[in-house]
Amino acid sequence: MSDGSLRQKRSTPEVEGGYEVGLEWGSSLIGEYGADRRWRSGMKKLLLALNEWLERNEVGRDCMTCNDLDVISFISSQWLVEVDGRCQTSDAEGLPLVSPTTVDVVINCLNACFRLLGRDGDGDPCQSSRVRAFWKAYREYLLQRGVVEESARPLSWEKLMKVITYLRKKMKVLKGYPEAQAYRDGGAFLYLWESWQRCGEGLRLQYKEINFERGVVQPGYTKTDRQGGQFTIRLRDPHSDEETFLGWLPKMVESFGRLGQDIRKGYLFRPMRGEGPMSGGGFNKRIEKWFEEAGVCEGESGHSFRIGGVQAGIEDGWSLGEMMRQGTWSSIRTFMRFAFAMNAASSRALGGVAREGTQAIVAGQSPVTYNVAGQSSGTVRTGETVLQPGGRWNSCCRSKITDRPDSASRAKLEEIEEDRSRQREVLSRVSGPKGDPTRRRLGRSREREGGGLEEALSRRSVALVSRRPSSRSPRPSLSPSPRSLRNVHGTVVSFPGGGGGGGGGGGGEGDVLSRKLTQLELNCLLAISTLESSPSPPASDSPPSSPAAVDSPTSPSAAVNSPPCPPAAVDSPACPPAAPRNSIKETIEAYIGPSIFKGAAEHSADTGDSQINGSTPSAQKVYGRDGQRLRFTTMKSVGAQASAFCFSRA
DNA sequence: AACTTGATAGTTCTACCGGG
DNA sequence: CCCGGTAGAACTATCAAGTT
16 A cells, blocks of 8 residues: 555556557557467468468458358358367267367457457458358357256265265275375365355365354355355354264374375365365366265266256245355356256257247246345246256267267167166176276266157156156245255354345355345245245146157258358459458458468368367466466467557558 | 357366376 | 377357347
């Protein structure tokens, strides 16, 4: 805090010099910190690929003059084909497809390229409604081909207890590092289950963040609270008869202490080598190891704990505010989407039925409109939960591309899968899970995905019904189930039914958020009570799909049979006048320098790598706020030069 | 005001690789 | 062979702007 009387001149002025210096510094700043810092090798390669494609097809335009139809044609006939072999998504027949998200990313990437080239606003072909329409059409096209969104597999308390019991048994014979690892893994399992934290955030837990007296954790950083301190995560009472994280922790500290490591300093869940927190990838492997050894592995991942925890919370009648606080959600909309399947894609997959109506049909209940604290309103089913925490776009029978049979029919595939599934089941029962982890993983994904769209939809609804019968109303948070004792940590936050005001949360939480959440709870309860008083629709046991959706994966619709590429694109009359070929490359080279293009072309040819956002060999390693290593793909010089180019053009 | 769409920073998951 | 790190692909969450 300065007293203001002695304002010294700073020793490091940002800019000192003439116009050129100012321009250079400004452009380098944009290159490094600006929104366009994504100008990286991927973008560069994409732009070059577009330019090269335009040239090869003798379109008569380049990336400075091309139009939206050129872009659509390029994506359809060049880019989609090129990335096809690497994509992880496949359709109902097992054929590889590029996910809608990836197409979205490439359009946005081209968009950024055009901006950097000075083609802002109307001059940017990617801003065209035709390009946006193309993306939407592509998404629909994939849905028609049986590509649906895949969610992470939710974990159940029972399964977690099987693993923890197994770990307890195992630790009696383990010594040294393996013992500490087992304690660490079990501790992480219990913590993630109780805290509902995102995997990456939960694994960064530090001992000092735990308030043992109050039985809470105050994370210093979450995705939705970058400053920290806004959320208070409750942990279960260690005096409970059941396994709890706080009950587990002392032994975990002891086991690391025997190895000479004090985990009360730094990260609790740390790899055996290195100082940082355990990585998500590493943790997933630990999950696979222990869950398989315990004989309960069904493809769980780090995200499964969060989903399973929330599911249990919903079942146990947690209030909306409690759940949002615990899961560190700051947006009601996002939480609703997560917890109540407010997912546009899933409703579209049902075949054009209006979203709200569709969701109601799936749940077998009438839709209810919620209105929360002045925020956007939406339509949600209550009394039923379908967890849909986003997920990957995938077919119902995704498989490794190299393993895909070329002409096997869908029925045959399903038959084979069924056999394999049976074999796996028998094998894991008799001899325990052995064999190649990749194959096992593949097997699990196949098990997960099963048949077609219809099956996926029915699976979703079956799972939902099995968790909570549609007739069952949500448990009021004032009367938690006995089971809730292991999920609701400490006191259930109750709030006065009609009294408004007060209620809620810990005193340490932000006032604004607290008020917001209390208001949310009130409004949500109101909505729920409205639903409970309204009669259930007769369609409660109707199948969760429309005829269109059932037939879509194999139906010979136009979308399925015709590639999403407008053949007339290249010669469209809407095209602007042709520019002299190669001029753009020369122009760019004049500003940015030929070396960039040279490098990009070589790299592209060598590796065939076309990633847009990924890091490059030039990626720099820097350390983030809590010492964790972040990956910054700055491409500093390129960004600066590109910006300089834009500035120069202006 | 309610709702939709676009942009983008950040996260998760998987394949692959190298060290012990 | 196990463990953990890295890179890349895909996905999530959020905000702001635009549309109804």
